[in-house]
Amino acid sequence: MRTGHLDTTFAALADPTRRAILARLANGDANVTELAKPFDMSQPAISKHLKVLERAGLISRGREAQSRPCRLEARRLREATEWMERYRRFWEESFDRLGEYLVILKQKEKRNARNK
Amino acid sequence: MSPDAKKPELVLTRVFDAPRRLVFEAWTKAEHVSRWFAPRPLTMARCEVDFRPGGAFRFVMHAPDGTDYPFEGAFGEIVPPERIVFTGTVHEGNVAVTTVTFVEHEGKTTLTMKQTFAFESDATRGAKQGWTMTLDQLGEHLTKL
Numbered sequence: 542m543r544t545g546h547l548d549t550t551f552a553a554l555a556d557p558t559r560r561a562i563l564a565r566l567a568n569g570d571a572n573v574t575e576l577a578k579p580f581d582m583s584q585p586a587i588s589k590h591l592k593v594l595e596r597a598g599l600i601s602r603g604r605e606a607q608s609r610p611c612r613l614e615a616r617r618l619r620e621a622t623e624w625m626e627r628y629r630r631f632w633e634e635s636f637d638r639l640g641e642y643l644v645i646l647k648q649k650e651k652r653n654a655r656n657k
Numbered sequence: 658m659s660p661d662a663k664k665p666e667l668v669l670t671r672v673f674d675a676p677r678r679l680v681f682e683a684w685t686k687a688e689h690v691s692r693w694f695a696p697r698p699l700t701m702a703r704c705e706v707d708f709r710p711g712g713a714f715r716f717v718m719h720a721p722d723g724t725d726y727p728f729e730g731a732f733g734e735i736v737p738p739e740r741i742v743f744t745g746t747v748h749e750g751n752v753a754v755t756t757v758t759f760v761e762h763e764g765k766t767t768l769t770m771k772q773t774f775a776f777e778s779d780a781t782r783g784a785k786q787g788w789t790m791t792l793d794q795l796g797e798h799l800t801k802l
Contacts, residue, residue: 551774629669632770634696636671639683642693643675646683 546598550621553597558582559590563599566613570603576611667772677761680768681738684708684757690716699726710735714743 553559562576577587591611594600598617603610673680683689691704695718702725703717715729730745730752741757753774760767 625667629667631696632669633671635694636669636768638693638696639680640671640673642683642689643673643679645692646679646689647675650679 546617547621547624549597550599550617553593553599554621556590556593559594562587562590562594562611563613563618566600566611570610570612572608572610574608667774669770671768673766673768674764675766676764677738677759677766680766681741681759684741690714694718708732708735714745 554563558580561580565571565576565579573584573587573591576591577584580587591600591602594611595602599614600611601614603612683693685706685708687704687706690706691701694704694716695701698721699718701716702719703715705713705715707713710732713729713731716727718726718728720726728745730743733742733744733754735741738759740759742754743757744752744754746752753772755773756771758769758771760769
């Protein structure tokens with residue numbers, strides 16, 4: 542279960558505002574002013590969140606001096622999702638085996654009850 | 658924080674055709690856990706379970722290619738046969754708090770596992786932000802890309 546940037550990615554995703562920003566960017570690129578609008582937050586506060594997202598590789602920012610539009614970088618988000626999927630599958634498969642094992646445990650109990 | 662930001666979680670549910678007492682029991686001893694915890698083709702090379710609040714567990718799963726996958730942590734709250742809470746290392750020092758609940762109905766047991774991940778990186782260390790997510794929610798975003 543090893544992936545290089547996973548902790549940075551997940552830490553960036555830890556904040557609901559940042560998740561909401563990513564959700565907004567999934568609908569298309571946007572600049573800081575546009576991103577700040579739905580939140581009751583100052584532009585510097587939003588900029589701080591954007592820096593965390595950018596460092597985590599979850600977004601990239603344009604070079605145009607003023608607006609610097611933000612773009613969602615899908616690859617990093619996909620890595621995180623894939624890790625979650627593997628993790629979920631791990632437990633699903635463990636539960637498959639638990640189900641099989643419970644059949645054995647139940648039979649054992651029945652046998653023990655009969656022998657008493 | 659925006660009020661409509663969802664607090665998503667990783668939740669797994671499974672119904673077992675066995676009484677709750679037995680499903681719970683399967684989590685409490687190494688002899689049981691070693692029989693089901695490691696998904697195929699992994700095998701349980703080491704399995705220690707100190708089943709009490711604060712007690713540690715330590716598993717090592719062995720893959721056919723020789724790789725060992727350790728999983729270790731400690732139990733928190735234990736309410737037999739209803740609930741088990743444990744904290745375990747899931748990824749490079751990052752931990753997940755897991756709550757497993759057992760509910761019996763007409764001889765069958767519904768097991769619900771809820772996991773909250775607390776990932777920290779250099780960028781957020783000290784901030785102690787926990788997060789939980791559903792795959793579904795992230796998947797939703799991905800379909801839009």
